[in-house]
Amino acid sequence: MKLLNKLALAFITALCFSTAIGENLSLDSCRQMALQNNMKIRAAHNAVGEAEELRKEAFTKYFPQVNASGFAFKSNKGIIQFGLLDMLTVSFLDKSVNAGITAVQPVFMGGQIVNGNRLAEIGVAVSELQRRQSGNDVIQTVDKYYWEITALQAKRETLMAAMTAVDSLCHDVAVALEAGLITSNDLLEAQLRRSELQADSVDLDNGINLCKMVLAQYIGADTSHVDIEYIPADSVPTIPLDVYMPPEQALADNPDYLLLKENVKAKKLEQRIELGKNLPTVVVGAGYFYQNALDTDHGYGAVFVAVNIPLSGWWGGSHAIKRTRLASKTAEIELEDMSELVVIGMEKAWDDLTAAQRKADIAHKAIATATENLRLYNVFYQAGTATITDLLAAQALHRQTLDRFTEANAAYQVALTQYKIATSQIN
Numbered sequence: 001m002k003l004l005n006k007l008a009l010a011f012i013t014a015l016c017f018s019t020a021i022g023e024n025l026s027l028d029s030c031r032q033m034a035l036q037n038n039m040k041i042r043a044a045h046n047a048v049g050e051a052e053e054l055r056k057e058a059f060t061k062y063f064p065q066v067n068a069s070g071f072a073f074k075s076n077k078g079i080i081q082f083g084l085l086d087m088l089t090v091s092f093l094d095k096s097v098n099a100g101i102t103a104v105q106p107v108f109m110g111g112q113i114v115n116g117n118r119l120a121e122i123g124v125a126v127s128e129l130q131r132r133q134s135g136n137d138v139i140q141t142v143d144k145y146y147w148e149i150t151a152l153q154a155k156r157e158t159l160m161a162a163m164t165a166v167d168s169l170c171h172d173v174a175v176a177l178e179a180g181l182i183t184s185n186d187l188l189e190a191q192l193r194r195s196e197l198q199a200d201s202v203d204l205d206n207g208i209n210l211c212k213m214v215l216a217q218y219i220g221a222d223t224s225h226v227d228i229e230y231i232p233a234d235s236v237p238t239i240p241l242d243v244y245m246p247p248e249q250a251l252a253d254n255p256d257y258l259l260l261k262e263n264v265k266a267k268k269l270e271q272r273i274e275l276g277k278n279l280p281t282v283v284v285g286a287g288y289f290y291q292n293a294l295d296t297d298h299g300y301g302a303v304f305v306a307v308n309i310p311l312s313g314w315w316g317g318s319h320a321i322k323r324t325r326l327a328s329k330t331a332e333i334e335l336e337d338m339s340e341l342v343v344i345g346m347e348k349a350w351d352d353l354t355a356a357q358r359k360a361d362i363a364h365k366a367i368a369t370a371t372e373n374l375r376l377y378n379v380f381y382q383a384g385t386a387t388i389t390d391l392l393a394a395q396a397l398h399r400q401t402l403d404r405f406t407e408a409n410a411a412y413q414v415a416l417t418q419y420k421i422a423t424s425q426i427n
């Protein structure tokens with residue numbers, strides 16, 4: 001199964017990379033590439049791996065601790081010396097070889113090993129939740145850049161349409177000027193508006209290129225090839241009632257809330273571990289030892305039981321236990337307080353989403369009014385009842401109205417992503 005998962009991941013990576021080079025990237029493609037290539041995600045993956053290794057390390061504490069040791073020496077004189085009748089000195093033990101192997105199995109450690117393993121498992125769960133948070137942050141950032149580029153591209157199309165209209169107007173004004181029907185001020189005003197639109201075009205192109213480069217860097221793509229699918233906003237988004245979730249229901253899978261719950265569990269385990277440090281410990285062991293001294297080999301085995309009672313440890317240990325008990329209560333208070341804030345955050349995300357939808361609806365309705373206003377001023381100008389200044393102002397208002405709807409639609413899409421993330425509807 002792990003091999004299949006790795007193959008699937010490699011296939012998706014290759015597919016996303018080929019898409020980045022040969023085709024325009026969709027929003028889903030950008031998300032997938034970011035979730036695989038972004039530095040924050042890679043660091044989160046490493047953190048999960050570290051937590052897994054720590055859990056495995058803690059599990060080894062259940063097993064016996066086996067140690068082997070050896071010692072040998074050779075001296076120029078015997079360690080044991082004594083004289084015989086004040087005439088002769090005899091020395092013994094000028095060399096020795098000692099070796100041994102022991103295995104010690106903990107029997108009762110005050111719950112430190114059991115609770116330490118549980119704490120390590122919580123560490124794995126916390127790292128997984130933090131990886132989810134990192135993924136949510138990455139998706140939110142990708143969506144922000146994606147819809148910003150889409151909005152800028154839509155604005156550029158609107159700008160190109162406005163430039164076409166102004167170019168046509170400049171031509172008509174030039175003809176009218178040659179016929180002596182108008183003054184040169186009208187032509188100058190139209191040309192100035194065309195220059196303004198050209199300058200705006202330069203700014204838009206630079207903004208689009210910069211956003212594309214930032215998005216490419218964020219998703220790990222080549223900045224010289226990345227491009228996105230252009231999605232024109234030609235309709236009003238509806239209030240997405242199908243994605244609404246009651247906050248109390250969504251809270252159960254919210255990573256922020258789950259992290260708070262894991263913190264409460266961790267503090268309680270730390271309290272138990274601190275208590276275990278001040279309880280008696282019992283270990284059993286067995287060993288085999290070998291000694292060669294005085295040219296005599298000697299080997300023997302032994303079993304033993306060791307009991308350790310930390311009598312003076314309670315002087316400071318009682319305060320450590322009280323400290324961890326207070327920390328556990330603080331974690332419970334934070335869970336209650338922060339869970340309420342998480343629920344409020346979900347409700348705010350829904351309010352922001354519905355507000356963005358209403359703003360997009362208002363902006364879209366203004367388009368019809370601005371379009372009709374532009375049509376009327378074109379008629380008035382052709383009839384000679386409106387000046388070129390009035391017509392250019394109507395064109396500017398029409399462009400401004402279209403840009404506002406584009407911005408409102410992009411803000412709605414970003415708010416939709418934020419709400420889905422807040423309610424854990426994006427994995």
